[in-house]
Amino acid sequence: MKLFITGDSHIAAIKRGYHILKGQNDSFGGLEIVFMRTDSEMRKSMYIDALTPKLPKYISLYLRELRKLKLEFHNPDMWVGLSGPMMDSFVTRRPDLDKYAFSDADTEGIPVSKAMREAIVLDDQHHHLELIRELKKAGAKVFVIEAPLPFLELYEKLNLPPEKKVVPFSQLYRQRVKQALAEMDVPLIEIPEHCVNDRGGMKIEYHVGKEDDFHHCSPEYGVLMLKKIIDHFTKVTSTA
Amino acid sequence: MEITDWYIGKYKITNKVIATAGSCFAQHIGRHLYKNGFRYLDTEPPPSFMKRERHNDFGYGIYSARYGNIYTAKQLLQLFDRAHGEYVPExxxxxxxxxxxxxxxxxxxxxxxxxxxxxxxxxxxxxxFVREIFTKAHIFVFTLGLTEGWVNKNDGAVYPVAPGVSGGSYDPKKYFFKNFRFNEIQADLIKFMEKVKTINPAMRFLFTVSPVPLMATATNQNVIVATSYSKSVLRAVAGTLAERYKFVDYFPSYEIITTHVNQGMFYNPDKRTIADYGVEHVMSQFFKAHPPPRRAKKRPVEEDDAFDVQCDEELLEAFGEKA
Known part of the structure; x- marks a missing residue:
């Protein structure tokens, strides 16, 4: 089985994890793993500008790049793994998040209805969900790698209000995307449970360590995530 | 034939804080005021992280608060009363x-x-935010849209659409159809203005009548005849109030669009909705009397093609079925 792993900047940790394992002569459960690079313009448009009018163009470029890597979309032994869906930081890192109330229980702030929350999440993820649809339409089998949860200690440094606002919004954000992925029959590889702290954020020891970086994970986390991916697909292979 | 001097303007509004409400044609007025740099009041802006393309879907940026279309004078009065705790509908x-x-x-x-x-x-x-409008605005622009409405028999609540069309269910024991008369509409608007002035004595009012014809009527009349009646009554009320009160003005958007001289040229091919150039023409007449603020920069708004006027009148078609 061959896995093409691609997506946003969170791929970097997984790729570094891959090299760590490779250095240890890991067999990757017999899976062949390929990381696909994207040029910066495509990456920006594909993974940042959710509602760019150029999105269809970038999706077709993306599919072309995958074909160049000899990805046979209809081959049952090939999977495309995407990071990016469930990356909530464009919303959760907004400094004005504390102005809003995201649940009935939260009485402080501007009430945001469920319909509004859904619209915000689906708009923020529009590009990823479109890409998944197009990939599936082309015959590819797609899985999603969950993006890291917020590092709450770092949000505090940015004066963002983690417990009251960031955690509940991040949870409902991910819940809605999970629903969308389930509707498209797309498997999701979730963050390893032991990487999550009691507060509902990423454990700080898995942070990449750069001072000016508030959401990327370390290669050690990449190892753990990659192992989870490998576990998932070796099980798929053994039950096939 | 170019007709000029449609409108003089009773008082200056250029540097005043302006709020809008009314039937769906009023959306054009608010949008053009904002676009041309007027001090357009939006008390209830969208969440900062909501995409602009979604604003209208959630009723943002359409009027000065998210009340949606207000078709009748009674609805407007009841909105004020509801906002100020003077009326709690059952x-x-x-x-x-x-x-x-x-x-x-x-x-x-x-x-x-x-x-x-x-x-x-x-x-x-x-x-x-509705309360905020009446304390902050200097000018309240209201576009009168309909005389027809659906009323709750028990407490007189007036709804923007018939029960059962966009929620609830129609029950003839609970609701009745009403075609409001001149005296009732006039009385409601006078009462509304009196109430506003107790909060904001300097408030001025600018009335317009929507040139958009009815799509359907719950009366037993032909819809064109019903439209003529409805618009005539609304026009007469607006004119009477503008004549009677110094603080009330009337802007003839209705006449500019509907005059026989223009041979329906400002309507879209559906002969009902107003074409963009029709709206532009109406607003150009408005801006002759009320030029945009000198230092104001034109503000970006959604492209005209993308701007979808949120109009429940299509839903009012159901009126006919319930009559």
Missing amino acids: ELYWEKDGGYVDPFRPTIEPKPFVDKDELDAQRNYHLS
Whole structure:
């Protein structure tokens, strides 16, 4: 089985994890793993500008790049793994998040209805969900790698209000995307449970360590995530 | 033939804070005021992280608060009273698709609220902004749209659409159809203005009449005849009030669009909705009397093609079925 792993900047940790394992002569459960690079313009448009009018163009470029890597979309032994869906930081890192109330229980702030929350999440993820649809339409089998949860200690440094606002919004954000992925029959590889702290954020020891970086994970986390991916697909292979 | 001097303008509005409400044609007025740098009041802006393309779907940026279309004078008066706690309607929720909608703005969100608590939170928050309008605005622009409405028999609540169309269910024992008369509309608007002036004595009012004809009528008349009656009554009320009060002005958007001289050229091919160039023409007449602020920069708004006027009048077609 061959896995093409691609997506946003969170791929970097997984790729570094891959090299760590490779250095240890890991067999990757017999899976062949390929990381696909994207040029910066495509990456920006594909993974940042959710509602760019150029999105269809970038999706077709993306599919072309995958074909160049000899990805046979209809081959049952090939999977495309995407990071990016469930990356909530464009919303959760907004400094004005504390102005809003995201649940009935939260009485402080501007009430945001469920319909509004859904619209915000689906708009923020529009590009990823479109890409998944197009990939599936082309015959590819797609899985999603969950993006890291917020590092709450770092949000505090940015004066963002983690417990009251960031955690509940991040949870409902991910819940809605999970629903969308389930509707498209797309498997999701979730963050390893032991990487999550009691507060509902990423454990700080898995942070990449750069001072000016508030959401990327370390290669050690990449190892753990990659192992989870490998576990998932070796099980798929053994039950096939 | 170019007709000029449609409108003189009774008082200056250029540097005043302006709020808008009314039937769907009023959306054009607010949008053009904003676009041309007027001090257009939007008390209830969208969440900062909501995409601009979604604003209209959730009733943002359409009027000075998220009240949706207000077709009748009675609705306007009741909105004021509801916002100020002077009137609590007995029916506060309409069921729809397993959730609830606000009977007074049933299409304000694309999906029903999940429960009554969510609806209450949204409504209370919204009404606080309605109150803000009447304290902050200098000019209140209201476009009169309809004389026809649906009324709750028990407490007289007037709804923007017939019960059962966008939520709730139609029950002839609970609701009745009413075609408001000149005296009733005039009395409602006078009462509304008196109430506003107790809060904001300097408030001025600018009335217009929507040139958009009825799509359907619940009367037994031909819809064109019903339209003529409705618009005539509204026009007469607006004119009477403008004549009677120094603080009331009337802008003839209705006449500019509908005059026989223009041979219907400002309508879209559906002969009902107003073409963009028609709206541009109306507003150009308005700006002759009220030039945009000198230092104001033109503000970006959605492209005209993308701007979808939120009009419940299509829903009013159901009126005919219920009559």
